[in-house]
Amino acid sequence: MTIDEDVREISPYFQVRQTTWGGRACFSSGNIPKGTIVLQVAHFTGSSISYEFRKEVCHNCFAYDNARTMKYKLNYDSVKNLIHGADCQINSKKFLGAGLWFCSEYCRDCYLQIPNIIELIEFYEILLRHFPNMLKRYNTIPEQETKFNSISISESIIQSAWDEIEINWIPRIDNMKATKKINKLPPISEDEYCCIRFVCESLFNLKHMDPHSITQRTFNTLQSNELGKISRFPVLLHFQKLVFQTLYILLPSHLHKMLTIPLLRHILGTEYGNAFGVWQEGEAAESREYFGYWVFPEASYFNHSCNPNVTKYRKGNSMLFKLNKDIKNNEQICIDYSGVLNLPTKKRRKFLADSWFFDCACERCNSELQSVH
Numbered sequence: 001m002t003i004d005e006d007v008r009e010i011s012p013y014f015q016v017r018q019t020t021w022g023g024r025a026c027f028s029s030g031n032i033p034k035g036t037i038v039l040q041v042a043h044f045t046g047s048s049i050s051y052e053f054r055k056e057v058c059h060n061c062f063a064y065d066n067a068r069t070m071k072y073k074l075n076y077d078s079v080k081n082l083i084h085g086a087d088c089q090i091n092s093k094k095f096l097g098a099g100l101w102f103c104s105e106y107c108r109d110c111y112l113q114i115p116n117i118i119e120l121i122e123f124y125e126i127l128l129r130h131f132p133n134m135l136k137r138y139n140t141i142p143e144q145e146t147k148f149n150s151i152s153i154s155e156s157i158i159q160s161a162w163d164e165i166e167i168n169w170i171p172r173i174d175n176m177k178a179t180k181k182i183n184k185l186p187p188i189s190e191d192e193y194c195c196i197r198f199v200c201e202s203l204f205n206l207k208h209m210d211p212h213s214i215t216q217r218t219f220n221t222l223q224s225n226e227l228g229k230i231s232r233f234p235v236l237l238h239f240q241k242l243v244f245q246t247l248y249i250l251l252p253s254h255l256h257k258m259l260t261i262p263l264l265r266h267i268l269g270t271e272y273g274n275a276f277g278v279w280q281e282g283e284a285a286e287s288r289e290y291f292g293y294w295v296f297p298e299a300s301y302f303n304h305s306c307n308p309n310v311t312k313y314r315k316g317n318s319m320l321f322k323l324n325k326d327i328k329n330n331e332q333i334c335i336d337y338s339g340v341l342n343l344p345t346k347k348r349r350k351f352l353a354d355s356w357f358f359d360c361a362c363e364r365c366n367s368e369l370q371s372v373h
């Protein structure tokens with residue numbers, strides 16, 4: 001993978017360079033003292049709050065109030081001024097709130113001020129309208145995970161699955177009347193529902209982002225872990241197809257234009273290796289809640305180290321990366337992906353290989369492995 005000259009402007013504190021052992025990585029641009037925030041990012045391409053927390057986490061600032069439902073649900077009055085044009089499929093009488101909850105009027109207003117946000121709200125609302133029926137059908141089919149997980153995966157198996165969609169499924173759907181298309185919506189679970197919202201938010205953000213912005217350029221060059229992740233969990237290939245099919249049938253035209261198979265594969269393939277967890281703020285690591293995940297392309301060049309020099313944390317809807325020790329010029333800047341740094345070498349490395357699909361080549365692993373042999 002080549003390094004785009006442009007990604008060098010991510011932070012004045014580091015440069016992105018190629019390594020021989022772990023793809024691209026961040027190297028400090030000088031001696032930097034402990035406590036320095038080397039990166040703060042606020043532009044995620046996509047975020048996903050898990051179904052369980054959908055009413056309990058603010059969709060603007062990600063606040064959480066001990067499992068209480070957020071006070072402000074989106075209502076028709078707050079969106080009606082944003083609806084222009086007759087083809088918007090938001091119905092004033094049956095508005096369900098698009099599955100969007102906020103901790104305050106301020107957060108709801110901030111969310112509604114995002115340019116063109118009505119496009120995303122419209123899709124969330126359409127999906128929410130169809131979801132109960134899709135879920136009901138999902139709940140009547142027997143457990144299929146075992147069947148799908150027994151498939152052995154290769155690059156060409158993934159490609160043929162998508163070719164099948166492209167060559168057979170899409171033309172069939174394109175030839176149907178709108179009402180008939182709805183009958184082809186697949187049965188989906190809560191997990192697919194959340195992932196569909198994640199992909200749609202990514203399409204929406206990418207559509208309205210300056211194509212020359214650093215977020216867009218870094219997103220384009222993110223490393224995909226599609227093959228590693230689907231090989232480990234083959235059911236994900238089926239899952240991805242359901243996500244695509246639902247989006248293809250339900251997306252209104254302004255976002256439908258964005259939906260291509262290569263882009264969907266890039267959004268999901270890069271999410272597998274680059275997403276950060278959205279964790280509860282202000283709680284100890286052992287007791288905090290995990291709300292979901294989000295992707296910040298500019299923050300995706302940090303490699304993992306089992307002795308990291310950066311601590312990452314969330315502040316509202318941004319993420320900060322702060323040095324936890326002094327570092328020297330040209331030193332690699334690394335974070336912890338795992339949350340299991342206290343485990344013994346073998347177990348820690350197995351965890352990284354199983355959940356992140358790489359054999360850790362950090363200094364601590366290298367020196368601990370040498371002392372084991």
Ligand SMILES: C[S@@+](CC[C@H](N)C(=O)[O-])C[C@H]1O[C@@H](n2cnc3c(N)ncnc32)[C@H](O)[C@@H]1O
Pocket residue numbers: 001021022023024025222223225273274300301302303304305356357358359360361362
């Ligand atoms: C979030 S990306 C980090 C940036 C990545 N190196 C790149 O070129 O895009 C995570 C990927 O980097 C590589 N990586 C990160 N930390 C590593 C480590 N300690 N040892 C080996 N590979 C690592 C793995 O391929 C992993 O899937």
